[in-house]
Amino acid sequence: FCSMEKEDLKIVNKGEEEEMELQGYRLCRWRLALVGLGVLCTGGFLLLVLYWMPEWCVKSTCTRTTARDAQVVLLRSTVGSK
Known part of the structure; x- marks a missing residue:
């Protein structure tokens, strides 16, 4: 069962470089299952794309949740976004 729980964004090493x-x-x-079907239908090409783009892989196979309940986490540098 996939439910959209409270989304949260945590900052690690706040204020540091x-x-x-x-x-x-x-x-x-x-x-x-849907991604698996897509991989079969594309002859494995989708798997290659998701390997090259790990963020797409996570976003296509997972739903957002709190950091406490997470099975997978994405870390993004904030250096370029300031």
Whole structure:
């Protein structure tokens, strides 16, 4: 069962040079099945694309959740966004 829980964005090393945003994700079975079907239909090409773009892989197979309940996390540097 995939539900959209309260989304939260955590800041790691706040105020420091290595400051990063942390986003939590939880695996979603129906999305995972849909991506698996897409991989079969594209002859594995989709798998290659998702390998090259790990953020797309996470966002296509998981739903956002709190950092506490996360099974997968994405860390993004905030250096270029200030």
